[in-house]
Amino acid sequence: MRRSLVFPMETDNSYVELVPQKNLDMEAFTLCMRVATELAKGNREIILFAYRTLYHDELNVWREADGEYSLYLSGDGVLFHLPELNTFQTHLCLTWDSKSGMAAFHVDGKRSVRKVYKPGHKVQKGGKFILGQDPNSFLKDFESKQSFIGEITDVNMWDYVLSDAMIEALHVGKRMPRGNIFDWETIELIVNGNVKVITEEL
Amino acid sequence: MRRSLVFPMETDNSYVELVPQKNLDMEAFTLCMRVATELAKGNREIILFAYRTLYHDELNVWREADGEYSLYLSGDGVLFHLPELNTFQTHLCLTWDSKSGMAAFHVDGKRSVRKVYKPGHKVQKGGKFILGQDPNSFLKDFESKQSFIGEITDVNMWDYVLSDAMIEALHVGKRMPRGNIFDWETIELIVNGNVKVITEEL
Protein backbone atom coordinates (compact mmCIF):
# COMPACT_ATOMS: atom_id res chain seq x y z
CA MET A 1 0.00 0.00 0.00
CA ARG A 2 1.18 3.52 -0.71
CA ARG A 3 -0.25 6.97 -0.11
CA SER A 4 -0.74 9.28 -3.08
CA LEU A 5 -1.54 13.00 -2.89
CA VAL A 6 -4.12 14.39 -5.33
CA PHE A 7 -4.20 18.17 -5.77
CA PRO A 8 -7.45 18.52 -7.75
CA MET A 9 -7.47 22.23 -8.58
CA GLU A 10 -5.63 25.53 -8.63
CA THR A 11 -5.71 27.12 -5.17
CA ASP A 12 -3.62 29.48 -3.06
CA ASN A 13 -4.13 27.54 0.15
CA SER A 14 -3.80 23.78 -0.47
CA TYR A 15 -0.50 22.20 0.44
CA VAL A 16 1.06 19.30 2.31
CA GLU A 17 3.79 19.76 4.86
CA LEU A 18 6.32 16.92 5.06
CA VAL A 19 7.81 16.31 8.50
CA PRO A 20 11.48 15.28 8.20
CA GLN A 21 13.05 12.49 10.23
CA LYS A 22 16.01 14.64 11.04
CA ASN A 23 16.74 18.30 10.83
CA LEU A 24 20.18 18.93 9.51
CA ASP A 25 22.35 21.23 7.46
CA MET A 26 22.55 19.40 4.16
CA GLU A 27 25.80 19.30 2.23
CA ALA A 28 24.33 16.87 -0.26
CA PHE A 29 20.94 15.40 -1.05
CA THR A 30 18.90 13.14 -3.28
CA LEU A 31 15.23 14.03 -3.66
CA CYS A 32 12.87 11.67 -5.50
CA MET A 33 9.16 11.75 -6.26
CA ARG A 34 6.61 10.43 -8.75
CA VAL A 35 4.65 13.23 -10.40
CA ALA A 36 1.74 13.40 -12.83
CA THR A 37 0.20 16.64 -14.06
CA GLU A 38 -1.80 17.86 -17.05
CA LEU A 39 -0.58 21.44 -16.78
CA ALA A 40 0.77 21.67 -20.30
CA LYS A 41 4.15 23.08 -21.21
CA GLY A 42 4.29 26.82 -21.66
CA ASN A 43 1.25 27.53 -19.54
CA ARG A 44 2.84 28.71 -16.34
CA GLU A 45 5.42 27.78 -13.73
CA ILE A 46 4.65 24.89 -11.37
CA ILE A 47 6.17 24.43 -7.93
CA LEU A 48 7.28 20.81 -7.44
CA PHE A 49 9.01 21.04 -4.05
CA ALA A 50 9.72 23.85 -1.59
CA TYR A 51 11.91 23.97 1.51
CA ARG A 52 11.91 27.32 3.22
CA THR A 53 13.50 28.66 6.38
CA LEU A 54 12.24 31.79 8.09
CA TYR A 55 13.84 34.23 5.65
CA HIS A 56 15.03 32.16 2.70
CA ASP A 57 13.86 29.82 -0.06
CA GLU A 58 16.43 27.15 0.77
CA LEU A 59 15.64 24.47 -1.80
CA ASN A 60 13.00 24.91 -4.48
CA VAL A 61 12.31 22.72 -7.50
CA TRP A 62 10.25 24.21 -10.36
CA ARG A 63 8.90 23.35 -13.75
CA GLU A 64 9.39 26.77 -15.35
CA ALA A 65 6.83 28.42 -17.67
CA ASP A 66 9.00 27.63 -20.71
CA GLY A 67 9.11 23.92 -19.85
CA GLU A 68 12.59 23.89 -18.32
CA TYR A 69 13.24 22.44 -14.85
CA SER A 70 15.11 24.32 -12.17
CA LEU A 71 16.72 23.96 -8.78
CA TYR A 72 17.17 26.99 -6.54
CA LEU A 73 19.33 26.82 -3.42
CA SER A 74 18.69 30.29 -1.90
CA GLY A 75 19.49 32.61 -4.80
CA ASP A 76 20.05 32.05 -8.51
CA GLY A 77 19.04 28.67 -9.87
CA VAL A 78 20.28 26.12 -12.37
CA LEU A 79 18.19 25.02 -15.36
CA PHE A 80 17.75 21.59 -17.00
CA HIS A 81 16.09 20.67 -20.26
CA LEU A 82 14.06 17.49 -19.61
CA PRO A 83 11.10 15.64 -21.16
CA GLU A 84 7.72 17.21 -20.42
CA LEU A 85 5.68 16.02 -17.41
CA ASN A 86 2.31 14.53 -18.42
CA THR A 87 -0.80 12.75 -17.19
CA PHE A 88 1.14 9.54 -16.53
CA GLN A 89 3.55 9.23 -13.63
CA THR A 90 7.12 10.41 -14.15
CA HIS A 91 9.79 9.29 -11.67
CA LEU A 92 11.86 12.39 -10.97
CA CYS A 93 15.02 12.50 -8.86
CA LEU A 94 17.41 15.35 -8.21
CA THR A 95 20.89 15.06 -6.72
CA TRP A 96 23.30 17.72 -5.51
CA ASP A 97 26.61 17.56 -3.71
CA SER A 98 28.25 20.58 -2.07
CA LYS A 99 31.79 19.29 -2.40
CA SER A 100 31.82 19.14 -6.22
CA GLY A 101 28.74 21.28 -6.83
CA MET A 102 27.46 18.58 -9.18
CA ALA A 103 23.69 18.66 -9.75
CA ALA A 104 21.66 16.33 -11.97
CA PHE A 105 18.10 15.22 -12.59
CA HIS A 106 17.09 11.59 -13.21
CA VAL A 107 13.92 11.09 -15.27
CA ASP A 108 12.46 7.57 -15.17
CA GLY A 109 15.86 6.26 -14.15
CA LYS A 110 17.94 8.12 -16.76
CA ARG A 111 20.40 10.78 -15.61
CA SER A 112 20.58 14.20 -17.26
CA VAL A 113 23.86 15.99 -17.87
CA ARG A 114 25.56 17.02 -14.67
CA LYS A 115 25.83 20.76 -14.01
CA VAL A 116 28.13 22.60 -11.62
CA TYR A 117 26.00 24.55 -9.14
CA LYS A 118 27.01 26.27 -5.89
CA PRO A 119 29.98 24.20 -4.77
CA GLY A 120 30.65 24.81 -1.06
CA HIS A 121 27.05 25.85 -0.35
CA LYS A 122 25.12 24.37 2.58
CA VAL A 123 21.30 23.97 2.84
CA GLN A 124 20.30 25.41 6.23
CA LYS A 125 18.30 23.50 8.81
CA GLY A 126 15.14 24.53 10.65
CA GLY A 127 12.83 25.08 7.69
CA LYS A 128 9.55 23.63 6.46
CA PHE A 129 9.19 21.20 3.55
CA ILE A 130 6.02 21.61 1.50
CA LEU A 131 4.36 20.25 -1.62
CA GLY A 132 1.72 22.09 -3.64
CA GLN A 133 2.61 25.75 -3.01
CA ASP A 134 5.58 28.07 -3.05
CA PRO A 135 5.79 30.05 0.19
CA ASN A 136 6.88 33.63 -0.50
CA SER A 137 7.21 34.06 3.22
CA PHE A 138 7.30 31.42 5.98
CA LEU A 139 4.38 29.07 5.18
CA LYS A 140 2.22 31.80 3.69
CA ASP A 141 1.81 34.23 0.75
CA PHE A 142 0.99 31.51 -1.77
CA GLU A 143 0.18 32.30 -5.43
CA SER A 144 -2.44 30.12 -7.09
CA LYS A 145 -0.70 30.57 -10.48
CA GLN A 146 2.34 28.71 -9.10
CA SER A 147 0.41 25.94 -7.33
CA PHE A 148 0.69 22.30 -8.26
CA ILE A 149 -2.31 20.48 -9.82
CA GLY A 150 -2.10 16.72 -10.30
CA GLU A 151 -0.74 13.84 -8.31
CA ILE A 152 2.43 13.29 -6.25
CA THR A 153 3.56 10.13 -4.49
CA ASP A 154 6.67 8.32 -3.31
CA VAL A 155 8.54 11.39 -2.07
CA ASN A 156 11.81 10.29 -0.53
CA MET A 157 14.87 12.26 0.45
CA TRP A 158 18.40 11.36 1.51
CA ASP A 159 21.22 13.53 2.84
CA TYR A 160 23.65 11.98 0.36
CA VAL A 161 23.90 11.34 -3.36
CA LEU A 162 22.57 7.99 -4.58
CA SER A 163 24.34 6.31 -7.47
CA ASP A 164 22.82 6.17 -10.94
CA ALA A 165 22.25 2.43 -10.49
CA MET A 166 20.41 2.91 -7.19
CA ILE A 167 18.13 5.55 -8.73
CA GLU A 168 17.41 3.30 -11.70
CA ALA A 169 16.42 0.57 -9.20
CA LEU A 170 14.12 2.96 -7.30
CA HIS A 171 12.47 3.89 -10.59
CA VAL A 172 11.49 0.30 -11.32
CA GLY A 173 10.08 -0.17 -7.82
CA LYS A 174 12.88 -1.19 -5.46
CA ARG A 175 12.24 0.37 -2.07
CA MET A 176 15.81 0.47 -0.81
CA PRO A 177 17.65 2.40 0.45
CA ARG A 178 14.92 4.01 2.55
CA GLY A 179 15.06 7.81 2.64
CA ASN A 180 16.77 9.08 5.80
CA ILE A 181 15.25 12.57 5.63
CA PHE A 182 11.89 11.45 4.25
CA ASP A 183 10.76 7.85 3.94
CA TRP A 184 7.38 7.87 2.17
CA GLU A 185 6.24 4.68 3.88
CA THR A 186 6.40 6.21 7.34
CA ILE A 187 6.45 9.97 6.73
CA GLU A 188 4.14 12.24 8.74
CA LEU A 189 2.07 14.44 6.41
CA ILE A 190 0.23 17.60 7.51
CA VAL A 191 -2.49 18.31 4.95
CA ASN A 192 -3.94 21.78 4.43
CA GLY A 193 -6.83 22.77 2.17
CA ASN A 194 -8.11 20.71 -0.75
CA VAL A 195 -5.69 17.79 -1.06
CA LYS A 196 -6.91 14.19 -1.20
CA VAL A 197 -4.77 11.46 0.34
CA ILE A 198 -5.41 8.22 -1.57
CA THR A 199 -4.18 4.82 -0.40
CA GLU A 200 -3.31 2.74 -3.43
CA GLU A 201 -2.27 -0.87 -3.90
CA LEU A 202 1.14 -1.52 -5.44
CA MET B 1 -11.32 -16.09 -30.75
CA ARG B 2 -12.76 -12.66 -30.06
CA ARG B 3 -15.44 -10.53 -31.67
CA SER B 4 -14.50 -7.11 -32.97
CA LEU B 5 -16.93 -4.38 -34.08
CA VAL B 6 -16.11 -2.43 -37.25
CA PHE B 7 -17.97 0.84 -37.81
CA PRO B 8 -16.98 1.57 -41.41
CA MET B 9 -18.51 5.01 -42.02
CA GLU B 10 -20.21 8.03 -40.55
CA THR B 11 -23.92 7.35 -40.05
CA ASP B 12 -26.78 8.47 -37.82
CA ASN B 13 -28.25 5.01 -37.42
CA SER B 14 -25.50 2.43 -36.85
CA TYR B 15 -24.91 1.31 -33.29
CA VAL B 16 -24.53 -1.73 -31.09
CA GLU B 17 -26.51 -2.25 -27.91
CA LEU B 18 -24.70 -4.10 -25.13
CA VAL B 19 -26.92 -6.23 -22.89
CA PRO B 20 -25.65 -6.12 -19.27
CA GLN B 21 -25.45 -9.17 -17.00
CA LYS B 22 -26.99 -7.27 -14.18
CA ASN B 23 -28.89 -4.06 -13.85
CA LEU B 24 -27.84 -2.08 -10.84
CA ASP B 25 -27.27 1.37 -9.42
CA MET B 26 -23.52 1.79 -9.75
CA GLU B 27 -21.52 3.47 -7.02
CA ALA B 28 -18.27 2.59 -8.75
CA PHE B 29 -17.18 1.16 -12.08
CA THR B 30 -14.32 0.16 -14.32
CA LEU B 31 -14.98 0.32 -18.06
CA CYS B 32 -12.39 -1.02 -20.51
CA MET B 33 -12.27 -1.31 -24.30
CA ARG B 34 -9.81 -1.51 -27.16
CA VAL B 35 -10.38 1.27 -29.68
CA ALA B 36 -8.84 2.19 -33.03
CA THR B 37 -9.91 5.17 -35.12
CA GLU B 38 -8.41 7.44 -37.74
CA LEU B 39 -10.65 10.38 -36.88
CA ALA B 40 -7.79 12.79 -36.21
CA LYS B 41 -7.61 15.19 -33.31
CA GLY B 42 -9.45 18.44 -33.74
CA ASN B 43 -11.87 17.17 -36.36
CA ARG B 44 -14.97 16.63 -34.30
CA GLU B 45 -16.20 14.95 -31.14
CA ILE B 46 -16.47 11.14 -31.09
CA ILE B 47 -18.78 9.14 -28.84
CA LEU B 48 -16.90 6.22 -27.28
CA PHE B 49 -19.53 4.86 -24.91
CA ALA B 50 -23.07 5.89 -23.94
CA TYR B 51 -25.36 4.71 -21.16
CA ARG B 52 -28.71 6.45 -21.12
CA THR B 53 -31.82 6.10 -19.01
CA LEU B 54 -35.17 7.39 -20.18
CA TYR B 55 -34.49 11.04 -19.40
CA HIS B 56 -30.75 11.29 -18.68
CA ASP B 57 -27.32 10.70 -20.19
CA GLU B 58 -26.12 8.62 -17.24
CA LEU B 59 -22.56 7.73 -18.29
CA ASN B 60 -21.00 9.05 -21.48
CA VAL B 61 -17.39 8.83 -22.60
CA TRP B 62 -16.21 11.19 -25.36
CA ARG B 63 -13.17 12.12 -27.31
CA GLU B 64 -13.82 15.86 -27.51
CA ALA B 65 -13.25 17.97 -30.65
CA ASP B 66 -10.11 19.51 -29.11
CA GLY B 67 -8.56 16.07 -28.47
CA GLU B 68 -9.38 15.88 -24.74
CA TYR B 69 -11.23 12.93 -23.24
CA SER B 70 -14.26 13.31 -21.05
CA LEU B 71 -16.56 11.46 -18.70
CA TYR B 72 -20.09 12.74 -18.08
CA LEU B 73 -22.22 11.31 -15.28
CA SER B 74 -25.55 13.12 -15.94
CA GLY B 75 -24.51 16.77 -16.00
CA ASP B 76 -21.13 18.50 -16.21
CA GLY B 77 -18.19 16.32 -17.17
CA VAL B 78 -14.55 15.94 -16.25
CA LEU B 79 -11.74 16.29 -18.82
CA PHE B 80 -8.47 14.38 -19.24
CA HIS B 81 -5.51 15.13 -21.45
CA LEU B 82 -4.39 11.80 -22.95
CA PRO B 83 -2.41 10.58 -25.95
CA GLU B 84 -4.35 10.71 -29.22
CA LEU B 85 -6.30 7.66 -30.41
CA ASN B 86 -4.93 6.37 -33.70
CA THR B 87 -5.13 3.65 -36.31
CA PHE B 88 -3.61 1.10 -33.92
CA GLN B 89 -5.57 -0.34 -31.01
CA THR B 90 -5.44 1.64 -27.79
CA HIS B 91 -6.44 -0.11 -24.57
CA LEU B 92 -8.58 2.41 -22.74
CA CYS B 93 -9.97 1.97 -19.24
CA LEU B 94 -11.86 4.40 -17.06
CA THR B 95 -12.46 4.05 -13.33
CA TRP B 96 -14.68 6.01 -10.98
CA ASP B 97 -15.64 5.58 -7.35
CA SER B 98 -18.51 7.41 -5.70
CA LYS B 99 -17.07 7.32 -2.21
CA SER B 100 -13.92 9.33 -3.00
CA GLY B 101 -15.07 10.72 -6.33
CA MET B 102 -11.74 9.63 -7.82
CA ALA B 103 -11.81 9.20 -11.61
CA ALA B 104 -8.91 8.15 -13.84
CA PHE B 105 -8.20 6.86 -17.33
CA HIS B 106 -5.69 4.09 -18.07
CA VAL B 107 -4.11 4.18 -21.53
CA ASP B 108 -2.31 1.01 -22.57
CA GLY B 109 -1.92 0.10 -18.90
CA LYS B 110 -0.67 3.48 -17.65
CA ARG B 111 -2.86 5.47 -15.30
CA SER B 112 -3.54 9.17 -15.82
CA VAL B 113 -3.72 11.64 -12.95
CA ARG B 114 -6.69 11.03 -10.73
CA LYS B 115 -9.39 13.71 -10.68
CA VAL B 116 -12.10 14.34 -8.12
CA TYR B 117 -15.50 14.08 -9.82
CA LYS B 118 -18.99 13.86 -8.30
CA PRO B 119 -18.29 12.19 -4.97
CA GLY B 120 -21.52 10.74 -3.57
CA HIS B 121 -23.15 10.42 -7.01
CA LYS B 122 -24.86 7.20 -8.12
CA VAL B 123 -25.30 5.93 -11.71
CA GLN B 124 -28.97 5.00 -12.08
CA LYS B 125 -30.16 1.59 -13.27
CA GLY B 126 -32.62 0.75 -16.06
CA GLY B 127 -30.82 2.35 -19.03
CA LYS B 128 -29.39 1.18 -22.34
CA PHE B 129 -25.68 0.77 -23.09
CA ILE B 130 -24.66 1.59 -26.66
CA LEU B 131 -21.56 1.90 -28.82
CA GLY B 132 -21.34 3.97 -32.00
CA GLN B 133 -23.89 6.73 -31.38
CA ASP B 134 -24.89 9.25 -28.72
CA PRO B 135 -28.63 9.06 -28.03
CA ASN B 136 -30.06 12.55 -27.46
CA SER B 137 -33.23 10.87 -26.39
CA PHE B 138 -33.88 7.23 -25.41
CA LEU B 139 -32.22 5.19 -28.19
CA LYS B 140 -32.89 7.76 -30.92
CA ASP B 141 -31.99 11.26 -32.19
CA PHE B 142 -28.49 10.35 -33.25
CA GLU B 143 -26.10 12.86 -34.90
CA SER B 144 -23.78 11.51 -37.58
CA LYS B 145 -21.12 14.10 -36.66
CA GLN B 146 -20.79 12.46 -33.22
CA SER B 147 -20.79 8.85 -34.44
CA PHE B 148 -17.85 6.52 -34.02
CA ILE B 149 -15.88 5.34 -37.07
CA GLY B 150 -13.27 2.64 -36.61
CA GLU B 151 -13.01 -0.51 -34.57
CA ILE B 152 -13.97 -1.46 -31.00
CA THR B 153 -13.38 -4.75 -29.20
CA ASP B 154 -12.89 -6.23 -25.74
CA VAL B 155 -15.48 -4.09 -23.96
CA ASN B 156 -15.68 -5.15 -20.33
CA MET B 157 -17.25 -3.47 -17.34
CA TRP B 158 -17.15 -4.05 -13.59
CA ASP B 159 -19.16 -2.46 -10.77
CA TYR B 160 -15.99 -1.81 -8.78
CA VAL B 161 -12.58 -0.18 -9.29
CA LEU B 162 -9.82 -2.47 -10.53
CA SER B 163 -6.31 -1.84 -9.25
CA ASP B 164 -3.61 -0.32 -11.46
CA ALA B 165 -1.86 -3.70 -11.54
CA MET B 166 -5.01 -5.53 -12.66
CA ILE B 167 -5.60 -3.04 -15.47
CA GLU B 168 -1.97 -3.31 -16.57
CA ALA B 169 -2.49 -7.10 -16.72
CA LEU B 170 -5.68 -6.73 -18.79
CA HIS B 171 -3.79 -4.47 -21.18
CA VAL B 172 -1.19 -7.14 -21.90
CA GLY B 173 -3.88 -9.77 -22.51
CA LYS B 174 -4.86 -11.32 -19.19
CA ARG B 175 -8.61 -12.09 -19.27
CA MET B 176 -9.23 -12.00 -15.52
CA PRO B 177 -11.14 -10.80 -13.63
CA ARG B 178 -14.08 -11.26 -16.01
CA GLY B 179 -16.37 -8.23 -16.23
CA ASN B 180 -19.44 -8.61 -14.00
CA ILE B 181 -21.54 -6.04 -15.88
CA PHE B 182 -20.17 -6.87 -19.34
CA ASP B 183 -17.93 -9.83 -20.14
CA TRP B 184 -16.91 -9.51 -23.80
CA GLU B 185 -16.53 -13.28 -24.21
CA THR B 186 -20.19 -13.95 -23.47
CA ILE B 187 -21.91 -10.60 -23.94
CA GLU B 188 -25.12 -10.39 -25.99
CA LEU B 189 -24.82 -7.75 -28.74
CA ILE B 190 -27.76 -6.21 -30.60
CA VAL B 191 -26.48 -4.76 -33.87
CA ASN B 192 -28.27 -1.97 -35.73
CA GLY B 193 -27.36 -0.48 -39.13
CA ASN B 194 -23.98 -0.75 -40.79
CA VAL B 195 -21.73 -2.42 -38.21
CA LYS B 196 -19.61 -5.47 -39.08
CA VAL B 197 -18.99 -8.10 -36.41
CA ILE B 198 -15.63 -9.73 -37.13
CA THR B 199 -14.37 -12.83 -35.36
CA GLU B 200 -10.62 -12.54 -34.90
CA GLU B 201 -7.97 -14.94 -33.68
CA LEU B 202 -6.00 -13.96 -30.59
Add this chain to the structure above:
Amino acid sequence: MRRSLVFPMETDNSYVELVPQKNLDMEAFTLCMRVATELAKGNREIILFAYRTLYHDELNVWREADGEYSLYLSGDGVLFHLPELNTFQTHLCLTWDSKSGMAAFHVDGKRSVRKVYKPGHKVQKGGKFILGQDPNSFLKDFESKQSFIGEITDVNMWDYVLSDAMIEALHVGKRMPRGNIFDWETIELIVNGNVKVITEEL
Protein backbone atom coordinates in the same frame (compact mmCIF):
# COMPACT_ATOMS: atom_id res chain seq x y z
CA MET C 1 34.48 3.18 -11.34
CA ARG C 2 34.67 5.37 -14.44
CA ARG C 3 35.80 8.92 -15.11
CA SER C 4 33.35 11.34 -16.66
CA LEU C 5 34.22 14.79 -18.08
CA VAL C 6 31.84 17.66 -17.33
CA PHE C 7 32.19 20.78 -19.48
CA PRO C 8 29.95 23.18 -17.53
CA MET C 9 29.95 26.26 -19.76
CA GLU C 10 30.83 27.80 -23.10
CA THR C 11 34.50 28.80 -23.15
CA ASP C 12 37.31 29.22 -25.68
CA ASN C 13 39.93 27.64 -23.46
CA SER C 14 38.57 24.53 -21.78
CA TYR C 15 39.52 21.21 -23.31
CA VAL C 16 40.91 17.77 -22.53
CA GLU C 17 43.82 16.27 -24.41
CA LEU C 18 43.72 12.48 -24.79
CA VAL C 19 47.12 10.78 -24.86
CA PRO C 20 47.05 7.81 -27.29
CA GLN C 21 48.64 4.42 -26.54
CA LYS C 22 50.20 4.32 -29.96
CA ASN C 23 50.86 6.80 -32.67
CA LEU C 24 50.12 5.41 -36.09
CA ASP C 25 48.84 6.17 -39.55
CA MET C 26 45.28 4.92 -39.38
CA GLU C 27 43.74 3.11 -42.34
CA ALA C 28 40.64 2.29 -40.35
CA PHE C 29 39.18 3.20 -36.98
CA THR C 30 36.32 2.83 -34.57
CA LEU C 31 35.72 5.76 -32.22
CA CYS C 32 33.16 5.47 -29.41
CA MET C 33 32.01 7.81 -26.65
CA ARG C 34 29.03 8.49 -24.44
CA VAL C 35 27.77 12.08 -24.81
CA ALA C 36 25.07 14.17 -23.12
CA THR C 37 24.36 17.80 -23.96
CA GLU C 38 21.47 20.24 -23.72
CA LEU C 39 22.66 22.39 -26.64
CA ALA C 40 19.44 22.22 -28.61
CA LYS C 41 19.27 21.36 -32.27
CA GLY C 42 19.70 24.28 -34.60
CA ASN C 43 21.49 26.49 -32.12
CA ARG C 44 25.04 26.14 -33.35
CA GLU C 45 27.67 23.59 -34.30
CA ILE C 46 29.28 21.51 -31.54
CA ILE C 47 32.69 19.90 -31.74
CA LEU C 48 32.54 16.29 -30.49
CA PHE C 49 36.07 15.11 -31.24
CA ALA C 50 39.12 16.67 -32.86
CA TYR C 51 42.41 15.17 -34.00
CA ARG C 52 44.79 17.70 -35.54
CA THR C 53 48.32 17.49 -36.86
CA LEU C 54 50.47 20.58 -37.24
CA TYR C 55 48.83 21.82 -40.42
CA HIS C 56 45.66 19.77 -40.85
CA ASP C 57 42.35 18.86 -39.20
CA GLU C 58 42.90 15.12 -39.59
CA LEU C 59 39.74 13.68 -38.00
CA ASN C 60 36.94 15.87 -36.71
CA VAL C 61 33.47 14.85 -35.59
CA TRP C 62 30.78 17.53 -35.39
CA ARG C 63 27.17 18.00 -34.56
CA GLU C 64 26.37 20.60 -37.25
CA ALA C 65 24.19 23.68 -36.65
CA ASP C 66 21.32 22.09 -38.60
CA GLY C 67 21.38 18.96 -36.38
CA GLU C 68 23.27 16.72 -38.81
CA TYR C 69 26.41 14.81 -37.77
CA SER C 70 29.61 14.93 -39.73
CA LEU C 71 33.01 13.36 -40.09
CA TYR C 72 35.87 15.28 -41.67
CA LEU C 73 39.11 13.54 -42.63
CA SER C 74 41.23 16.56 -43.74
CA GLY C 75 39.02 18.20 -46.33
CA ASP C 76 35.35 17.80 -47.25
CA GLY C 77 33.20 15.87 -44.81
CA VAL C 78 30.40 13.34 -44.91
CA LEU C 79 27.01 14.01 -43.27
CA PHE C 80 24.67 11.71 -41.34
CA HIS C 81 21.15 12.36 -40.17
CA LEU C 82 20.88 10.91 -36.65
CA PRO C 83 18.63 11.31 -33.59
CA GLU C 84 19.24 14.49 -31.63
CA LEU C 85 21.67 14.42 -28.70
CA ASN C 86 19.94 15.30 -25.43
CA THR C 87 20.34 15.58 -21.68
CA PHE C 88 20.55 11.78 -21.29
CA GLN C 89 23.62 9.86 -22.38
CA THR C 90 23.82 8.75 -26.00
CA HIS C 91 26.32 6.04 -26.95
CA LEU C 92 27.89 7.22 -30.20
CA CYS C 93 30.33 5.21 -32.31
CA LEU C 94 31.83 6.00 -35.68
CA THR C 95 33.62 3.54 -37.95
CA TRP C 96 35.62 4.12 -41.12
CA ASP C 97 37.72 1.86 -43.28
CA SER C 98 40.11 3.12 -45.94
CA LYS C 99 39.92 0.04 -48.15
CA SER C 100 36.16 0.27 -48.86
CA GLY C 101 35.68 3.86 -47.75
CA MET C 102 32.69 2.70 -45.70
CA ALA C 103 31.73 5.08 -42.88
CA ALA C 104 28.87 4.66 -40.42
CA PHE C 105 27.63 5.96 -37.09
CA HIS C 106 26.16 3.73 -34.37
CA VAL C 107 23.70 5.43 -32.00
CA ASP C 108 22.87 3.47 -28.82
CA GLY C 109 23.99 0.30 -30.57
CA LYS C 110 22.03 0.83 -33.80
CA ARG C 111 23.97 1.39 -37.02
CA SER C 112 23.15 4.22 -39.44
CA VAL C 113 23.26 3.76 -43.19
CA ARG C 114 26.77 3.22 -44.46
CA LYS C 115 28.25 5.95 -46.66
CA VAL C 116 31.25 5.78 -48.98
CA TYR C 117 33.83 8.36 -47.89
CA LYS C 118 37.45 8.80 -48.98
CA PRO C 119 38.44 5.26 -49.93
CA GLY C 120 42.24 4.98 -50.02
CA HIS C 121 42.74 7.88 -47.60
CA LYS C 122 45.06 7.56 -44.59
CA VAL C 123 44.81 9.46 -41.25
CA GLN C 124 48.27 10.88 -40.53
CA LYS C 125 50.17 10.27 -37.28
CA GLY C 126 51.78 12.78 -34.94
CA GLY C 127 48.75 14.89 -34.02
CA LYS C 128 46.88 15.79 -30.87
CA PHE C 129 43.50 14.37 -29.82
CA ILE C 130 41.21 16.77 -27.98
CA LEU C 131 37.71 16.98 -26.56
CA GLY C 132 35.83 20.22 -25.93
CA GLN C 133 37.31 22.55 -28.56
CA ASP C 134 38.12 22.66 -32.24
CA PRO C 135 41.70 23.81 -32.81
CA ASN C 136 41.89 26.08 -35.85
CA SER C 137 45.64 25.85 -35.56
CA PHE C 138 47.78 23.40 -33.55
CA LEU C 139 46.16 23.36 -30.07
CA LYS C 140 45.03 26.97 -30.20
CA ASP C 141 42.64 29.43 -31.88
CA PHE C 142 39.54 28.02 -30.25
CA GLU C 143 36.06 29.48 -30.84
CA SER C 144 33.68 29.44 -27.88
CA LYS C 145 30.69 29.11 -30.27
CA GLN C 146 32.01 25.70 -31.34
CA SER C 147 32.91 24.44 -27.86
CA PHE C 148 31.26 21.45 -26.24
CA ILE C 149 29.00 21.92 -23.19
CA GLY C 150 27.77 18.84 -21.35
CA GLU C 151 29.24 15.53 -20.38
CA ILE C 152 31.51 13.02 -22.14
CA THR C 153 32.69 9.65 -20.88
CA ASP C 154 33.84 6.23 -22.09
CA VAL C 155 35.90 7.46 -25.04
CA ASN C 156 37.56 4.47 -26.69
CA MET C 157 39.29 4.14 -30.04
CA TRP C 158 40.54 1.22 -32.11
CA ASP C 159 42.60 1.15 -35.31
CA TYR C 160 40.16 -1.28 -36.91
CA VAL C 161 36.42 -1.56 -37.55
CA LEU C 162 34.39 -3.30 -34.85
CA SER C 163 31.40 -5.39 -35.92
CA ASP C 164 27.83 -4.22 -35.37
CA ALA C 165 27.41 -6.92 -32.71
CA MET C 166 30.53 -5.79 -30.83
CA ILE C 167 29.34 -2.20 -30.82
CA GLU C 168 25.89 -3.25 -29.61
CA ALA C 169 27.65 -5.11 -26.77
CA LEU C 170 29.73 -2.04 -25.89
CA HIS C 171 26.54 0.02 -25.81
CA VAL C 172 24.97 -2.21 -23.17
CA GLY C 173 28.10 -2.11 -21.01
CA LYS C 174 30.50 -4.79 -22.16
CA ARG C 175 34.05 -3.51 -21.77
CA MET C 176 35.72 -5.70 -24.40
CA PRO C 177 37.55 -5.39 -26.69
CA ARG C 178 39.61 -2.71 -24.95
CA GLY C 179 40.52 0.24 -27.19
CA ASN C 180 44.05 -0.07 -28.58
CA ILE C 181 44.43 3.66 -29.36
CA PHE C 182 42.45 4.89 -26.34
CA ASP C 183 41.26 2.71 -23.48
CA TRP C 184 39.14 4.89 -21.20
CA GLU C 185 39.99 2.81 -18.12
CA THR C 186 43.69 3.61 -18.33
CA ILE C 187 43.90 6.67 -20.61
CA GLU C 188 46.03 9.65 -19.59
CA LEU C 189 44.00 12.88 -19.69
CA ILE C 190 45.50 16.39 -19.75
CA VAL C 191 42.83 18.82 -18.54
CA ASN C 192 42.89 22.51 -19.46
CA GLY C 193 40.55 25.25 -18.21
CA ASN C 194 37.13 24.64 -16.66
CA VAL C 195 36.51 20.91 -17.02
CA LYS C 196 35.46 18.75 -14.06
CA VAL C 197 36.63 15.14 -13.90
CA ILE C 198 34.03 13.10 -11.99
CA THR C 199 34.59 9.56 -10.80
CA GLU C 200 31.31 7.69 -11.01
CA GLU C 201 30.18 4.26 -9.87
CA LEU C 202 28.96 1.87 -12.53
